[in-house]
Structure formats: C-alpha cells, structure tokens
Amino acid sequence: MNPRLSALHPYPFEKLRHLLAQADTPATQLVPVNLSIGEPKHDTPAFIVTAMQEAMDGLSAYPPTKGDAALRGAISAWITRRYGIAPPDPETQVLPALGSREALFAFAQTVIDPNSDALVVCPNPFYQIYEGAALLAGAQPYFINARADLNFGYDWQSVPSDVWRKTQLLFVCSPGNPAGNIMSLDEWKTIFALSDQYGFAIASDECYSEIYFDETNKPLGGMQAASLLGRNDYRNLVCFSSLSKRSNVPGLRSGFVAGDSKLIGQFLLYRTYHGSAISAVVSRASIAAWNDEAHVIENRRLYREKFEAVVPILAPVLNVGWPDASFYLWAQTPYDDADFVRDLYGATGVTALPGSFLAREAHGINPGHGRIRIALVAPIQQCVDAAHRIAEFVTRRAAA
Numbered sequence: 001m002n003p004r005l006s007a008l009h010p011y012p013f014e015k016l017r018h019l020l021a022q023a024d025t026p027a028t029q030l031v032p033v034n035l036s037i038g039e040p041k042h043d044t045p046a047f048i049v050t051a052m053q054e055a056m057d058g059l060s061a062y063p064p065t066k067g068d069a070a071l072r073g074a075i076s077a078w079i080t081r082r083y084g085i086a087p088p089d090p091e092t093q094v095l096p097a098l099g100s101r102e103a104l105f106a107f108a109q110t111v112i113d114p115n116s117d118a119l120v121v122c123p124n125p126f127y128q129i130y131e132g133a134a135l136l137a138g139a140q141p142y143f144i145n146a147r148a149d150l151n152f153g154y155d156w157q158s159v160p161s162d163v164w165r166k167t168q169l170l171f172v173c174s175p176g177n178p179a180g181n182i183m184s185l186d187e188w189k190t191i192f193a194l195s196d197q198y199g200f201a202i203a204s205d206e207c208y209s210e211i212y213f214d215e216t217n218k219p220l221g222g223m224q225a226a227s228l229l230g231r232n233d234y235r236n237l238v239c240f241s242s243l244s245k246r247s248n249v250p251g252l253r254s255g256f257v258a259g260d261s262k263l264i265g266q267f268l269l270y271r272t273y274h275g276s277a278i279s280a281v282v283s284r285a286s287i288a289a290w291n292d293e294a295h296v297i298e299n300r301r302l303y304r305e306k307f308e309a310v311v312p313i314l315a316p317v318l319n320v321g322w323p324d325a326s327f328y329l330w331a332q333t334p335y336d337d338a339d340f341v342r343d344l345y346g347a348t349g350v351t352a353l354p355g356s357f358l359a360r361e362a363h364g365i366n367p368g369h370g371r372i373r374i375a376l377v378a379p380i381q382q383c384v385d386a387a388h389r390i391a392e393f394v395t396r397r398a399a400a
Contacts, residue, residue, distance in 0.1 A: 035376065182325055
C-alpha cells in the first residue's frame, strides 16, 4: 500500500457528515436545503445535450490523449475571445482534460520531484485537491493564509526565501474558493517575479472564472495577466478551466489546461501513461459549449438574482457581502463555525460548510475558523427560504 495515503486528511464533506450526525434532528416539516456543496444545479443547456446525443458514433474509437483537434481549436478560440489575447497554439499550449479537478491533481504528479525536499505552496483556505496532490506526489504543502484585510488575498512577500527555494509548485485560485476574491495584475506580477527567481511552476485554478456579476468587468485570468506583462510564452504558468460551473455540466467532466508549452508537453507525456482522454462524445458536446456565450450570460443572471435576493436577508445578522465572483458567500459566524453549522442544521434543516474544514492550522491560526461557506446553487426560492431560516436562527440565538 502506498504509505503516502496515510498522510491524506478526511475530505471536508466527510467531516461534515460526522458533524451533522451530532446535530438534533430537524423538524419533519422543514424541507432540508443543502448549501454546502459547490455543485451547479441550473439546468444543462439543451443544445449541449443534443450535441452529445448526436455524437454517439464517437463511442466506436479510442480517443487521443492529446484531445480532438477541433476541441483544442475551440478552446484556443474561446481563450482569445474571453481574455482578448493572441490565440494560444492548439498544438502545443492547449490540452483538454477530464475537468479541472483531475488535471490539477495529475499536474502535480508531473512537475514535482519526489526525491527532494519539495514544497508546494497552497492558499489557505483551499480546494483540498491541492493538498492531496502535493502529498501523493511526495511533496509537503506550505500554506499561506488568506487575510481579510487584503480582501482574502495573500501577502506573498511574507513567504520566507528558504520556502520559495524549495517550492516546485504554487497553486493559486482566482476567483477564489471560498471567498470569491480576484487576483490583481500586481499580484500576478509578484508571483511571476518569484517564479522567475526560484523556478517553480504555477497552477492557476480558474474554474469559477465565468461566474461574475458585472458583464463589463470580467475577472482577470492568468494567461491574460501574463500577456499584459509581456510574458507571451506563459513561462512556468499553466491555467486550468472547466465547463462544470460555466455551462452547468459537472457530470460531463470536461475542461482544459493551457499555458507554457514545455509544461504542457511534459503533462501530455504523463497523461499518455495515466490514461486520461476525452471521448469524441464529450468532445463534441464541449465544442458546442465553448462556442456559445448566451447560455453563460443567462447562467450569470440566475446567480446574480440569487445574490440580490439573499444578501439583504443575511447582511443584517451576519458579516457577509458579495464576493468579487463565484457562487459562494463567505460569512462570519457569531461563534465557532463547526458548532454553528451543527446547530443551524438541527434548528433549520439548512446545511452550510464550516470554514475551518476548508483550511489547515498554519502560522498559529486556522484562517477559515469563524466563517461558513454558503453555496447559492439551489433554485432561488430554496436559497431565499434558507436565508430566512438562517437569519431567524441567528436572531433567536442572539436574543437567548
């Protein structure tokens, strides 16, 4: 058995199940509302389903690891339209992937030398795949804590130079999970300079890039930042994106990696043996999705309506506001976040995720402690109903 498996922590939702098992049983008349998981619930656009149905003849052939040329071309064209940059080379700078989760994990196995004292710098709180990928690749995670006074961003200069010297990979996530913050061009400039100095790769997780609220102010992407800073070879940078949130197709398992051709080339070599390839069926559905923006605009409208309805209900009782992007609220709790989630579920049937479950104790604190992540993925009426239940729960607790 791989001894590194013993280093893995329980997944946040496993911890949540144990926590909720300790809660009182909600009243039977309360319909449960689960706002803990970031799984899109909007309908999959019909044209994507049709494209998949019409591609069933693709089941008769093995898919190429490099992905269908038409899909790589569609992804390159989408990157150009979305970020206003020169088209990345579909042959060398774009690689389809089975969603961003699989690719983020596999990329760490590609770039990390397990025979060294390698470190992987991770944001904290973080998507747990980052930590698991680092540990199973033979590296140790080094956590940099999100700071509320930096809009839940990071003081990159606070990382000691001896840590950067051992760093082989840096994970970043923008828009962020769970706070929904967006990295600025200045932050990217700092990270690129550190990467140039110390030689580590940057994995930019951008799976929430298309969930934002102002159509005239799109989140900055990693490749876009590189282009603006004259780094047109995208050296040391690979960006990860997915159709799951953008197009409401989490079950399609379709995304891409794009960036530095040298890193993409090595990643392709790894994946040739790893056995990851997108079938022609998924490829054709993905091409249809990447080529259409109308459904994405409508998707954003639906999320915007939920935030417009929910934030005014919660803001008077909790320290919470709109994120820069994504579909999460990162709310401060009046007492311990895990206890709050347990009590909230028992009293109201509403499930949120304790912020401390998304983070690790680092530098003397757990930066997720005292906050909860609320995913506004359910239909709007359920979100509004849940918000009223949360507000009433907090008010009752405060008056007790």
